[in-house]
Amino acid sequence: MEYEEAKQKIVEGLTKKLKTKSKFYFNDLAEILGEKPREAKKVINKLVEEGVLEYWSSGSTSMYGLTGTGKQAAAEHED
Amino acid sequence: MAKHATPMLDQLETGPWPSFVTDIKRQAEFRKKNQEKMNYQIPVDVCEDLLGILELSFKQGRTHWKHGGIVGVFGYGGGVIGRYCDQPEQFPGVAHFHTMRVAQPAGKFYTSSYLRELCDLWDFRGSGITNMHGSTGDIIFLGTTTPQLEEIFFELTHRINQDLGGSGSNLRTPSDCVGQARCEFACYDTQALCHDLTNEYQDELHRPAFPYKFKFKFDGCPNCCVASIARSDMSFIGTWRDDIRVDQKAVAAYVGGELKANAGAHSGRDWGKFDIQKEVVGLCPTGCMRYEGGKLEINNRECTRCMHCINVMPRALRIGLERGLSVLVGAKAPILDGAQMGTLLVPFISAEPPYSELKETVIEPIWDWWMEEGKNRERLGELIKRQGFGKLLEVTGFKPDPRMVKEPRSNPYIFWKEEEVEGGWERDINEFRKHHQR
Numbered sequence: 001m002e003y004e005e006a007k008q009k010i011v012e013g014l015t016k017k018l019k020t021k022s023k024f025y026f027n028d029l030a031e032i033l034g035e036k037p038r039e040a041k042k043v044i045n046k047l048v049e050e051g052v053l054e055y056w057s058s059g060s061t062s063m064y065g066l067t068g069t070g071k072q073a074a075a076e077h078e079d
Numbered sequence: 080m081a082k083h084a085t086p087m088l089d090q091l092e093t094g095p096w097p098s099f100v101t102d103i104k105r106q107a108e109f110r111k112k113n114q115e116k117m118n119y120q121i122p123v124d125v126c127e128d129l130l131g132i133l134e135l136s137f138k139q140g141r142t143h144w145k146h147g148g149i150v151g152v153f154g155y156g157g158g159v160i161g162r163y164c165d166q167p168e169q170f171p172g173v174a175h176f177h178t179m180r181v182a183q184p185a186g187k188f189y190t191s192s193y194l195r196e197l198c199d200l201w202d203f204r205g206s207g208i209t210n211m212h213g214s215t216g217d218i219i220f221l222g223t224t225t226p227q228l229e230e231i232f233f234e235l236t237h238r239i240n241q242d243l244g245g246s247g248s249n250l251r252t253p254s255d256c257v258g259q260a261r262c263e264f265a266c267y268d269t270q271a272l273c274h275d276l277t278n279e280y281q282d283e284l285h286r287p288a289f290p291y292k293f294k295f296k297f298d299g300c301p302n303c304c305v306a307s308i309a310r311s312d313m314s315f316i317g318t319w320r321d322d323i324r325v326d327q328k329a330v331a332a333y334v335g336g337e338l339k340a341n342a343g344a345h346s347g348r349d350w351g352k353f354d355i356q357k358e359v360v361g362l363c364p365t366g367c368m369r370y371e372g373g374k375l376e377i378n379n380r381e382c383t384r385c386m387h388c389i390n391v392m393p394r395a396l397r398i399g400l401e402r403g404l405s406v407l408v409g410a411k412a413p414i415l416d417g418a419q420m421g422t423l424l425v426p427f428i429s430a431e432p433p434y435s436e437l438k439e440t441v442i443e444p445i446w447d448w449w450m451e452e453g454k455n456r457e458r459l460g461e462l463i464k465r466q467g468f469g470k471l472l473e474v475t476g477f478k479p480d481p482r483m484v485k486e487p488r489s490n491p492y493i494f495w496k497e498e499e500v501e502g503g504w505e506r507d508i509n510e511f512r513k514h515h516q517r
Contacts, residue, residue: 025455026248026288037450041288048286049154055247055287058147059160059178061456062247062287065149 006033006043007052014066022070023056023063081107082124083131087138103130106207117203121172121224125206128172129222132164143170150177150225152232156287158243159228175225176206180244181218181235182277185270186257196239204231215294216254216305217244248291250283254311255297256304264389265299266317266402267430273297275434276442283446290453293446300398301384307407307421312459313442314407314421317430319399322379323388329395330355330375340391359388404430406441408471409460419460422468424475426482441475448474469496 001009013032014024030040044064047053054067081104092098107126110119122128132143148161160178167174181197197218201207206222213219223231235241244252253276256262258269276295277284283293296307299317307314332338333353339346340353355375360368367381368388375395377388389396406428407421428437445459448471453462463471472479497503 025290027290027455037288038447041282041286044288045286048156054149055151055156056147056149057151057157057160057247057287059246060292062156062249 023065082127085130085134088134120204125172128170132170152228155285157246157249160246176222179220180246182242182244182252183216183218185273200234215251217252245284248287248289250280251294253277253295256299258299267404269297269299291456302386309410315404318405319402320427321399321401324397326395333392359391403427409463411458411460423483444475
């Protein structure tokens with residue numbers, strides 16, 4: 001899958017769900033892409049690098065979200 | 080005069096053991112005095128506010144820490160854990176109190192000047208409070224603010240030649256025992272393997288794509304000084320497959336009292352004369368030893384490498400010469416589903432660089448399976464339990480082996496598949512009814 005196509009899928013997929021949640025497991029993203037985890041990881045890493053996605057971590061679990069979304073974003077982005 | 084009154088915390092200091100409260104108070108005092116005239120980059124009263132917020136939590140019976148955070152350093156999805164408090168006006172020093180995990184050197188070997196460099200950096204850009212070491216083994220820096228993270232990361236990587244460790248759904252910082260550097264029992268070079276896999280799996284360490292945490296731990300021998308068997312999803316334990324080397328003269332010296340049992344470790348009390356029958360032969364878990372006519376014999380085929388005899392008589396008994404390691408999988412602490420010990424998957428495998436067999440036939444196939452089949456927040460041990468040990472053997476290609484079964488009928492992992500059973504699952508019900516009434 002081309003990067004741009006993957007990016008569009010992720011952004012659309014996550015935006016659609018934004019009303020109910022803002023943080024997603026890696027597997028949710030791999031499912032949206034319809035790729036095996038190892039392949040999905042390459043695209044997801046690039047999306048993080050470009051700032052489309054951002055990490056969230058509780059310390060034990062990591063999740064991904066669209067940059068700037070979610071309750072914590074405003075509080076944490078040191079405005 | 081302390082910034083906040085902390086009567087409940089003060090009480091914790093009255094116990095018989097060293098208290099973290101005393102340590103934090105001392106650090107608070109150190110920062111306030113600032114004898115080194117350090118230009119602190121985070122609030123000077125961070126430690127006092129930490130004590131204050133903890134006192135408040137004790138008083139109210141509720142936490143004031145929010146859950147997790149977004150912070151990290153560029154390109155890394157682990158190593159930094161965002162911690163924010165929900166009372167920033169009352170305790171501004173801990174409004175941000177992020178944790179940073181720093182990869183510990185293999186075998187935890189470091190010089191005092193290296194430690195001083197780390198501590199100076201942390202006093203300057205953080206609270207100065209450290210946790211040496213966390214349960215994963217990392218050097219843990221407790222408490223800094225978001226703007227300091229990239230600065231600390233730069234200093235660590237460019238000046239101190241050090242990397243961040245793992246956190247979240249990553250490979251966690253691999254951890255090993257002191258190994259062949261100081262220990263004659265080490266059956267392989269734990270530091271070399273730990274270092275090699277840390278470098279090989281940088282992507283897994285820093286960019287989270289696993290269902291949950293994953294831990295590697297390396298023990299040079301079955302004494303398991305880093306407790307890999309109990310604490311790591313994949314545990315590498317040194318072993319040998321030939322015979323324990325016996326020096327009968329040294330055995331006689333232990334019996335005669337010229338050599339002290341356990342290298343004199345228990346000599347603080349008078350335990351009486353060393354009794355090889357009672358203290359070694361009688362304690363062998365498989366009963367594979369015999370001491371008769373001044374000669375110690377071991378039936379090595381029955382030895383399970385418990386290490387007891389070798390620990391008691393290290394001069395007389397030594398590990399074999401054909402060395403490698405065993406791989407056990409699935410250990411974890413009891414967050415979900417109870418604690419689990421590791422289960423033996425590979426009885427013996429070479430531990431020689433470049434470790435290709437280990438990487439290609441054990442680690443990577445298991446990760447591929449777990450990444451695809453693991454549910455969110457499911458550890459490898461839980462997946463093995465859910466899908467069966469047979470499935471793990473299928474994905475790794477290892478043949479079932481009696482050594483994988485703890486004892487008959489108690490291993491919950493082994494399931495038969497239809498094609499493995501003569502006649503399959505189908506049966507002729509009429510034939511069955513001839514012999515069995517409804």
